[in-house]
Amino acid sequence: DGVRKRLENEHGCSAVFIDRDMMDLYECFCAEVLWPILHCIPTEFNLTDLVKQFDAYTFVNQLYLEKVAELYEDGDLVLVYDYELMLLPSALRKRFPDITCGFFLHCPFPSSEFYRILPVRDMVLNGVLGADLIAFNHFDYVRHFLNTCTRILGLESFPSKIEYNGRIITIEICPAGIDPNKFQPGQSVEADPAETATSALTEVISTGNAMINGGGAAVGVAAGFEGAGVALIDSTKRHRTQGANVVAGAGSEGMAGIEGGGREGKQQGIIKKGAS
Secondary structure: OHHHHHHHHHHOEEEEEOOHHHHHHHHHHHHHHHHHHHOOOOOOOOHHHHHHHHHHHHHHHHHHHHHHHHHOOOOEEEEEEOHHHOOHHHHHHHHOOOOEEEEEOOOOOOOHHHHOOOOOHHHHHHHHOOOOEEEEOOHHHHHHHHHHHHHHHOOOEOOOEEEEOOEEEEEEEOOOOOOHHHOOOOOOOOOOHHHHHHHHHHHHHHHHHHHHHOOOEEEEEEEOOOOOEEEEEEOOOOOOOOOOOOOOOOOOHHHHHHHOOOHHHOEEEEEEEOOO
16 A cells, blocks of 8 residues: 555556456466567467466456546546557446547567467457557558458458457557757766657657647557557647656566565556646
8 A cells, every 4th residue: 555655646656456366367477478469470379378468458458447447537548558558448438338449569460370389379369459549650550450450350452441349540650769959979978768768659649649639638558668668648738748757667667666575575566647
């Protein structure tokens, strides 16, 4: 409870805590199932283990749904970040049918032939398709995603759009990068890992927000130091904050500084509200 209060008081954050055993299963699905498939690495599955891991993955996505639901207000825009939360867009859509939601995948997306290896391929695709905007780093990943939706789910797709359950979803290329103006030749900077990660995801959130509705402010959720996240972007409160998030992952220095490190400090996400 002390950690929760400190996050809220010092960082304006609200955390998503996950049981250690559940976290282990969840991380196995992310790191040993999803990540290799998305990076076109041949993978063998133990179906018994896979069922448990996918149940944990579903459970963690549900935890995020409940936490976002506590903060969500009508008119907010939500941006979901990366493969650790691929079921969240559809869950948000079911809870809030009129929600405006974006999803950004910060890693490759494989060809349909390779994606077919994933036993839960339909459920993961349907999860992502709850978003209004789906963005990728590269044109090839857009092409692979559209082909996969057509060949696996039988959906009708266009060069930058796809029709799903009576909605038109926009598919975009949105390369993630850094602002070179923030780095000077020969400059030596010792940055706080949490601040560095926050800045990186802020860039993605700002870009995604501009693509969907041309700007706004944000309340953010993130999972894992280099992992997934969510941002609620309130278009009615412009300039409330530059962006969205403080991150926490197992063994990250940022989290160790808050929780004192250790295995018990495994915490998958922190929600940060923007400053006025």
